[in-house]
Amino acid sequence: MIDPADLARDDSAGHFNRRFRTALVGVAVLVLLDEVVIEPPLLRLMTDAPVINVAGRQRMLSQRIAKAALALDAARSEEDRRRHSAELDEVLRTWTTAHEQLRRRDRPPSLPGANSATVDEAFDALEPSFTRIREAAARLIRDETLAAPDPAAIHDDQRTILALEGSYLVQMDRIVGLFEREARARVDWLVWTKRILTALVLVGLGGIGQFILRPATRLIERQLASLREARDVLEHRVRERTLALEAANRDLECEVRERTRADERQRTLVEQLSHVGRTTTIGEMASGLAHELNQPLGAIANYAEGCLVTLSAPEPNVDAAKAALEKILSTTLRAGQIVKRIRRFVTRHAPARERIEPNRLVSEVEEFFRDEARRRGIGLKVELASDLPWLWGDPIQIQQVLVNLVRNAFESLSHAQTPEPSVVIRTERAGADAVSFVVRDNGEGIPAERLPRVFDAYFSTRDEGMGMGLSISRTIVEGHHGQWVVESEPQVCTTFRFTLPSTGVEDAGAHGLHR
Amino acid sequence: MQEPTVYIVDDDADMRDSLGFLMTTVGLRVAIFASASEFLAAFAPKGPGCLVFDVRMPGMSGLDLYESLVARGEAMPVIFITAFADVPMAIRAMKSGAVEFVEKPFNRQDLLDRVLRAIQVDTQRRKLIADREAVRKRFQRLTKKERDVLELVLSGKPNKSISSSLEITPRAVEMRRANLMKKLEVTSLAELVRLKVGLDLAAEPPLNGRTMLS
DSSP states (O other): OOOHHHHHHHHHHHHHHHHHHHHHHHHHHHHHHIIIIIHHHHHHHHHHHHHHHHHHHHHHHHHHHHHHHHHHHHOOSHHHHHHHHHHHHHHHHHHHHHHHHHHOTTSSSSOSSOOOHHHHHHHHHHHHHHHHHHHHHHHHHHHHHSSSOOHHHHHHHHHHHHHHHHHHHHHHHHHHHHHHHHHHHHHHHHHHHHHHHHHHHHHHHHHIIIIIIHHHHHHHHHHHHHHHHHHHHHHHHHHHHHHHHHHHHHHHHHHHHHHHHHHHHHHHHHHHHHHHHHHHHHHHTHHHHHHHHHHHHHHHHHHHHHHHHHHHSSSOOHHHHHHHHHHHHHHHHHHHHHHHHHHHHHSOOOOOOEEEOHHHHHHHHHHHHHHHHHHHTOEEEEEOOSSOOOEEEOHHHHHHHHHHHHHHHHHHHHHSOOSSOEEEEEEEEOSSSEEEEEEEEOSSOOOGGGGGGTTSTTOOSSSSSOSOHHHHHHHHHHHTTOEEEEEEETTTEEEEEEEEESSHHHHHHHTTTOO | OOOOEEEEEOSOHHHHHHHHHHHHHTTOEEEEESSHHHHHHHOOOSSOEEEEEESOOSSSOHHHHHHHHHHHTOOOOEEEEESOOOHHHHHHHHHTTOOEEEESSOOHHHHHHHHHHHHHHHHHHHHHHHHHHHHHHHHHTSOHHHHHHHHHHHTTOOHHHHHHHHTOOHHHHHHHHHHHHHHTTOSSHHHHHHHHHHHHHOSSOOOOHHHHHO
């Protein structure tokens, strides 16, 4: 069974899912932030070092300018002068380029980055010193190239350079200091920013742990617990159900046994009843049967008497006597057959379930009545269908039903003044595996209002007999899962038809064996 | 005259065959038939005999068969073999002048006795019929004039009165009377009267043997 709380937790799982996604987005944002915020200052930090180097070198270059200017003045030879002049020129060019690079960071070929306002201010302050040193140095270089340089002007320029160099150095120191401070500030900012971001990421992860993973774990634990519980409940229910099924099975077996016993009892009862019916029938048919038996017996007596006469003659005809004795033998067998038939019909037997060949059964019944039909002047015909399925049941009982029906037909004919009395026993195929037995006569028939009662016990249209025949017949046919159809048009045609399924009795007998 | 014959009609093969065998052992000629129709198709007796019929047979019964023979004027003494000698059947049988009933199971010697007796009756009857036929033929030989005289003689009239009634001479009467006596093979008036009465009385000879024998 599913706990509604579990369903709610299922919903909270969705909630966790959402929270987890949000947290992931947060972390992603932090990472992106790291990219966006940290990367550019980091890149700038990489350019800070060359800027500081270049700025530092400016100080050294200004000293070299001063030194070159002094050396130029103190030079003894022309060659020395030219050498110092060239050096001054080279240093001045480097110094000027570097200064421009530092001053105008946005203009190539400049150093990357930008100067802060403080730096720009410092540069502005430096600018007059720089400009005058540069101009003085440039004049010195130009004067050297002249044919007749003015020593006073040179001297003047040298003094200017030496005088400005001191303040230039101080200011340049300040600028380098500014660069270094700014770079350090940026590093500090980076460090703190990085720390904050790391802290945020840690907080985020902690949050994920605290607000997502832990409750999720708890949820999973709860779900596992409820799953275990559900499994236990299920196992318990399966055990219970198995027990219930076993009990039901036992009950069913019991019922099947009971049913089988009841079936057997029923069959025994039907057999007892039908046995009584058969005995009664034979009793009622006794005179006819006696006559039938008298025929062969009379014939035997005739032959025997004839033999006696023949053998008593002075010259006995042995061949004739022998032929007669052979006739006696065969006729005795015929009489024996009749007795056997009667005995088989009447003898009590256990309810049988055997294969029945419908047509053979009908032929035997016809034999049973052949003599009586002859004596009564009734045309007894048999119409057998071919390819009939076998039936399962008690052949004697089915035969008994047919005997009852034929007897009734005979009785009906003896009451009616039918010009050509006839009884037809037919077999017909009914559907795939059923056989219909039909007994039809053209006797007096049954009035429509009496048709529904023909199977009732003690309901007889005959003077003799107990009226049990059809009642027993119905019981027998129903015992074989068969069905009846009775139709009658008085004085024209009366048909009794019962249809037996070829499998019915077998199933009824076997239902106790398989489960 | 031919040898007497026993005609057996029974639909039961064993029964008719055994009956036939029994009859032949006492030296009787037998003719066996399985049904009434078979019998009727073949029956044309040339001499005395006896019928042995089974009463209950499919198609035409033994009684019906006998009645049809009576109607055809070919009746013979009959012995019915039956298991059901019920009263209505017996009455019906007596009306048609049947001879005997034998109820199954029967005593064979008794049956043979009855058969032999019936044959004897039939033989006598046939002889009687033959004799009567001979007498009738003698009467038929008489002329019209002789018959007129005979009638008056039998009514007891003397010759004189006959001559006056017939308006002939007494001499003529005497002559005619002598002629008719000669033709009828009688020698006295008494003999003539007995002959004529016997012929008139038994227009048809009775079939019932007992009546005849008693």
